[in-house]
Amino acid sequence: NAGVTQTPKFQVLKTGQSMTLQCAQDMNHNSMYWYRQDPGMGLRLIYYSASEGTTDKGEVPNGYNVSRLNKREFSLRLESAAPSQTSVYFCASSEPTGLTDTQYFGPGTRLTVL
């Protein structure tokens, strides 16, 4: 099992360019998430998908869009990148069971916007 995979690992964009970050999981999880991690701040939720066919905004959704392509794949799109979107982006997946659910993370995409 590869778990959660993300592509690309690194990306440099110029202000105004667009790009899509890809995420896939092979754990048959229903829920998937996109976070960003910035120095001195905890992981912050951008968007999530509770199940295939649904997406919802998290804490910091502005400037991003998502697509839940199928149960395995969840992509994050930056339509017009800004320097404030320079960050490390993590995808996660989980399967709610009873009281709570544990999120499993991918290796991350390091994005720099110049």
Next chain:
Amino acid sequence: EDQVTQSPEALRLQEGESSSLNCSYTVSGLRGLFWYRQDPGKGPEFLFTLYSAGEEKEKERLKATLTKKESFLHITAPKPEDSATYLCAVQAGGYQKVTFGTGTKLQVIP
């Protein structure tokens, strides 16, 4: 608003020197508290889930405990390979509502 505060921000230990990391939280209706380990340039790796006060979980040199206001990650006789950032997170309300702390960066010196 849910809040998670981790202390200290950084901790430097000699190999074999036991210590504890703290995670204090303020939530309404705790469903679970998570501990993750994050190595530089990697994604968070799941360690433990704790559900209720008094619960303890162990894995190798790590033991996590939970009270109604905080959790501790005890590291017994650490080794250099335990060096990492340790993240605490709480889940309250809906399944998707997870609040992360900013982490404690642990360095274990040989």
